[in-house]
Amino acid sequence: MSATDPVTAVAGTNIALVKYWGKRDFALNLPAAGSLSLTLDRLGTRTTVVFDDGDHDRLVLDGAPASAAATARVSAFLDRVRARAESARRALVTTDNSVPTAAGLASSASGFAALALAATRAAGLELPAPELSALARIGSGSAARSIFGGFVEMARGERADGSDAIARPLPEGDGWDVRLVVAITATGPKAIGSTAAMTHTARTSPFYAAWIAAVPADLAAARAAIAARHLPALGAVAERSALRMHAAALAADPAVIYWNPATLAALDCVHTLRARGMSVFFTIDAGPHVKALCRAADADAVTAALRAVPGVSDCLIAAPGPGARLVPAAEEQP
Ligand code: DP6
Secondary structure (H helix, E strand, O other): OOOOOOEEEEEEEEEEEEOOOOEEEOOOOEEOOOEEEEEEEEEEEEEEEEEEOOOOOEEEEOOEEOOHHHHHHHHHHHHHHHHHHOOOOEEEEEEEEOOOOOOOOOOHHHHHHHHHHHHHHHOOOOOOHHHHHHHHHHHOOOHHHHOOOOEEEEOOOOOOOOOOOOEEEOHHHOOOOEEEEEEEOOOOOOOOOHHHHHHHHHHHOOOHHHHHHHHHHHHHHHHHHHHHOOHHHHHHHHHHHHHHHHHHHHOOOOOOOOOOHHHHHHHHHHHHHHHOOOOEEEEOOOOOOEEEEEEHHHHHHHHHHHHOOOOOOEEEEEOEOOOOEEOOHHHHOO
């Protein structure tokens, strides 16, 4: 049997304004609480999937054969796709991340969103977006959100099978001209991956229960702020959600510390800009980089200020972007 036609999908990463940090189920990767994010127009992934007669799955990541661990994670995900498509065929997966080289910003969010779309289509499945979101979630919790564009809310869900642990777009936020300025404060991979770190936080941090208990109120406040297009209200939620997530991680035993001196200097820079009257707010993920949420009109000034922070090596401006989508075959031509 010959190979299937290649299917290519692209997805933007997303930055959570209400963070996901903890799971209620490991096998289905169900979150312990909901989350809310903004999908970006850059820092994304392009993935091509072909099912063929190979005897194992192969993963080419950014132009080179991927590690055994990365290949195994993708292969386990493809097993889910194969089970749904009732197929046993192995795949060649070619994936490229549009992140600055070695910036430590590579994201499983855009990766599994693009893979979910490309792999299901290559396997002959056409899943509705909510089902695609549930599938992407099994690969990585944050990937469920990158199926959709703009502001997106991920539901914790109640069901044991995870069918309601899916993301949905928040159209009230469509067209809101905000920006995320990403300040890069280190190179190289992060100290500890988010999966291991959130599991360790849940097991050992005395603050974990309080962190999870605080999420529903933050989600409600974020939803209301988006509906009202009130940037200071949304920014306040984003800062406290990030700080509470990191507080829970910092209190784990041993501690999970993602910050470096430039991280704190960048936070200070954001506070200084705000004290001068600018509407700018930070968030921090499982790494040392700082992302600043601001109006489009302020993005250049925020970038200039963050670039001047000692230890900030680069800055880039991202706008709200679309959800995961197929790339027509014609666009694949060089
Ligand atoms: C800090 O989605 O990478 O970015 O589900 O284990 O793959 P897994 O975790 P992942 O965690 C993201 C953590 C975060 C916050 C967020 O994106 O909500």
